[in-house]
Ligand SMILES: Nc1ncnc2c1ncn2[C@@H]1O[C@H](COP(=O)(O)OP(=O)(O)O)[C@@H](O)[C@H]1O
């Protein structure tokens with residue numbers, strides 16, 4: 001199997017989002033969690049290989065080292081084009097990691113230009129004149145301004161990127177994209193001649209993404225949210241470098257045990273938790289109680305629950321509550337206490353017969369999935385744009401796992417996801 005595109009995602013929800021959108025076209029997509037220890041030659045490869053990392057908020061050097069290792073593995077697998085996937089809300093700290101990782105990958109690939117396009121119109125993310133919008137709000141006015149780890153306080157992607165990179169940043173705006181593939185390629189070439197290595201590209205609709213993907217499909221490195229990668233399979237098929245070859249994923253038979261675990265405090269998750277908790281058995285984790293008393297109370301609660309009962313364990317809280325916990329514990333410690341607790345409880349749930357897992361939050365998903373020992377995911381049906389069910393192995397058990405990113409999904413997402421499994 002020729003690997004047509006090697007993809008690296010900076011978190012696990014982002015990786016399932018990307019793999020799900022690529023799989024829409026019927027091509028074979030492999031999603032691997034972490035850089036595989038096995039050499040690619042010993043594995044069955046897919047046309048689209050996605051490696052999920054948990055490096056969105058890692059120290060820069062760590063993020064670079066991990067993504068470079070992923071690149072090396074993908075190159076050994078035969079990939080010659082690469083995609084760096086980050087969040088559709090450009091989640092990053094003041095220093096990185098979007099720009100530094102892109103620059104490091106470009107250096108390895110001898111590439112002098114890449115594009116930045118986090119737009120995801122189906123989920124309300126659009127870019128106009130370099131400014132990112134979430135629905136009708138500029139990013140910095142959206143609920144992303146209160147994110148526990150990466151509060152986004154500016155909407156201008158060039159301004160966000162500039163301090164993260166050493167080379168020049170520029171813009172290919174919507175007026176250029178609207179003129180089509182050749183106009184965009186000419187604009188990129190003109191910027192290249194001016195020494196612009198990092199080009200933010202506007203997109204407000206899927207049609208813009210098709211133009212951008214067509215213009216950039218043979219760049220050594222493209223970067224963006226998942227949606228700009230979505231047209232690539234069809235374009236590579238038209239180029240005759242790929243055929244639609246994916247076997248339809250077979251859902252393993254699953255016992256009815258279920259659980260929802262949420263460490264996301266995003267606005268949409270808060271609504272989803274409230275909607276599900278109204279009719280399910282619910283346990284709320286408090287980072288301050290976790291710091292002083294540990295996770296035993298939650299373990300005891302979970303041990304009382306029948307595996308098949310609808311249930312949710314969540315740390316999801318309003319911004320003021322999150323800020324209060326962070327003031328007392330520090331941002332990192334508060335986050336880690338919650339992630340570690342949910343990871344621990346996921347393992348307890350699996351060991352007591354739960355096989356259907358709905359997890360909300362990118363960092364949370366990384367912690368839970370690692371604790372469950374999942375190494376590879378098969379992409380199943382999409383529950384909401386960018387959120388597929390996946391089938392995986394956890395300690396020898398077939399499980400269904402969906403990783404919902406903070407602001408994705410409908411208000412009834414949790415119930416809808418679980419009902420969908422029974423309808424399969
Ligand atoms: N009540 C809380 N107080 C402080 N931090 C929290 C709380 N609940 C969750 N967190 C942390 O907030 C972070 C949320 O990030 P993430 O899981 O990526 O969600 P999202 O997908 O919404 O960005 C995690 O590190 C989580 O542990």
Ligand SMILES: O=C(O)[C@@H](O)C(=O)COP(=O)(O)O
Nearest residue numbers: 013014017087088362405406
């Ligand atoms: O691009 C997106 O918005 C998602 O794929 C994603 O990366 C979301 O991250 P979290 O909100 O941290 O789950």
